[in-house]
Amino acid sequence: MSEKPVLTTRQGHPVHNNQQQRTVGSRGPATLENYQFLEKISHFDRERIPERVVHARGFVAHGEFEAYGTIGTGDDAVPASTYTRAKLFQEKGKKTPVTIRFSTVIGGRDSSEAARDPRGFAVKFRTEDGNWDMVGNNLQVFFIRDAIKFPDVIHSLKPDPVTFRQEPNRIFDFMSNTPEAMHMITWLFSPYGIPKNYRTMRGSGVNTYRFVNAQGEGVLVKFHWLTQQGEHNLTQEQADAIQATELGHASKDLYEAIERGDYPKWELNVQIMSDDEHPELDFDPLDDTKIWPREQFPYLPVGMMTLNRNVTNFHNENEQAAFGTGVLVDGIDFSDDKMLVGRTFSYSDTQRYRVGPNYLQLPINAPRQDVVVSTNQDGGQMSYHVDKRGANPHINFEPSTIAGLREADESYREYRPFVSGQIMRAPIERENNYKQAGEQYRKFDDWERDELIKNFVTLLSQCEKVIQEKMVWHFSQCDEEYGRRVAEGLGLDYSAVRA
Structure with a gap:
């Protein structure tokens, strides 16, 4: 008797014949009560979920982030707590599980990884305070500085809605009317626009965030991932040669490196700036089309990420993986970056559309097991468990005198930056596009x-x-x-x- 597990339906019924439908006679016709066949074919018809509008092609790997416990190097290093109370940074040697998704931005799910295109660099830290998603790119800047233009820039880069070809005339029609894009396209059309593979490219948070410490003091921060494999890129000629025979060279390279034990590493560095308008600069520090000069705002190391485990199922861990710029932990906060605010709505919104309202119940997106998820959220498509409620399952609201959940204690001082001004639609004052x-x-x-x-x-x-x-x-x-x-x-x- 074979030791192989028995094939069943999704209901758990043993399948005795997986070769033929149930028919009237050997030639048919097929009968309507073919439950096994109907379950099998109807699931097959639904095996694909909508691909991402951007970052459709990507590859996932898992690993860990090890904190240095300090920010900076040598005699200039200070305890991480100087700038942030985020727990994952506080102790030397503290390890946090991570999931990372590398991607291309414009191409579809089956497009070439050798295309000239920004590369996504999204990292999910599974911390003791819940998940933190750092969602960035390989390049340090972006095409636009206001999220209201995001659909326009992506439409210009996507295929023509009539010919379905990526047309230079459309791309540069938009870029020629968007002076702020000159910095990004200077990077994109250089060799940096085609990284050699995922292991040898850098990553950047692009947007500006805030670090907040235990005293409620805040600073502006930018995040940078520096590859320890050496940064390497391709010329257009080299990329064309790869694309002639292989569409997924970068995914293949990463998967095989991890399988053979050649675990890639990236050092996380931050740039720190006081949280004010900085009139001495000739650019706005919240403008994501600008780089903070390293000579003024040096890179300060905070920890090392190592990828050491491949996915076990591409669909479950890649296609359904969900990241969002609004997924922050205590000690890391939003800045007033106009692109960041818009991205924060858009990213989570697209996950609810693609994967469903309960996408955070999927193992690839859920916090780690020692983090208890307690909400009053109910139902929705594909809900398969109820979040922890407390002693009384009848109470799914707050506040309640009877039972239910309570608000967490405020253990730290809240950072309260002062903001004032007229509400308006206006460009920033220091554009300095060139x-x-x-x-x-x-x-x-x-x-x-x-x-x-x-x-x-x-x-x-x-x-x-x-x-x-x-x-x-x-x-x-x-x-x-x-x-x-x-x-x-x-x-x-x-x-x-x-x-």
């Missing part, structure tokens, strides 16, 4: 600048002349040579365009 783009162009190595110019010329040559001219004008505002080289590559009269 300076950092020009500085980055000049920082690139010669071969990186050559690659950047070649990539722009190749794509802009497919665009209408008016869009070419507008893009060249923007590049000229970043750096004179930058604009001139693109103009020459396109055969444009640079002096006329720049006038």
Whole structure:
């Protein structure tokens, strides 16, 4: 007798024949009461959930984050508690389980991982105070600074709604009317726009957050993941060669590295800034199209992440994995970053649409087992357990004199920044759209600048002349040579365009 487990239906009924439907005679027709077949085929019809609008293609791995207990290095290091009361940072050697999802932003679920595209870098920390999601990208900046433009920038980068092709004319039509995007596209169309693989790319929180300590004092903070494998990128030619034979090279590379015990590592660094407007800077520190200069705001190490375990089921742990910028723990707080506020609604909203209102009950999204989840939330699609309620299951509201749940004790001082002003729709005062783009162009190595110019010329040559001219004008505002080289590559009269 075979030791293999017995095949059953979802109801637990043993399946005696999985080869044929129930039919009238051997040739049919099939009967309507084919319960086993109907369960099997109807589930098959529903095996896919809606793919993400952005970050559709991705790959998940698991591991741990080990805190240094300090922020900074050497004699300049200070206890983590100086800036934040978040428990995962407080003790040297403290380990927190993590789940990370790497992804591409624009392509569909089965698109190429060698495409020129920002890469998602989303980390779920399963802390003793519940989950913290750090949802970022490989590049340190973004295309826009206000979330109201997010649907527009993504629409411009997605395929044409008629031809269903990613059209340069559409992309640069939007970018040429969005000066703040010059910094991001300078990074994106350089070799940094195609990381060699997930293991050798850096990560960035992009948005600005706040650290809050036990005294209720707050500072602004930016997060950076520095790969310990060395940072490596691809030229367009190298990427094209990979894409000719392989669409999932980066997922394959990560999976195989972990399987052979070559566990990739990233060091988490933070930049700290006092929480005020900083009029001495020529940019707004809450503007996500800007980088905080390292010479003024140095990288301060806080811990190391190691990935040491692969997924056991792609759908359950990847497709249904849910991250959100609003998922914070005590000691980490929101800033007034306009993109962060918009993302915080959008990310959790899309998970409720894709996976369902009870997506947080799924093991991949739930807090770790020693964290007790106690809510008064009930029902909804695919609810499969009731959150802990306390002594009386009849009480699903608060406050209650009889039983039910109570509010947690306020053990720390709340950080209360002062905000005042007129309510308005207005741009920030210090836009400075071109300076950092020009500085980055000049920082690139010669071969990186050559690659950047070649990539722009190749794509802009497919665009209408008016869009070419507008893009060249923007590049000229970043750096004179930058604009001139693109103009020459396109055969444009640079002096006329720049006038």
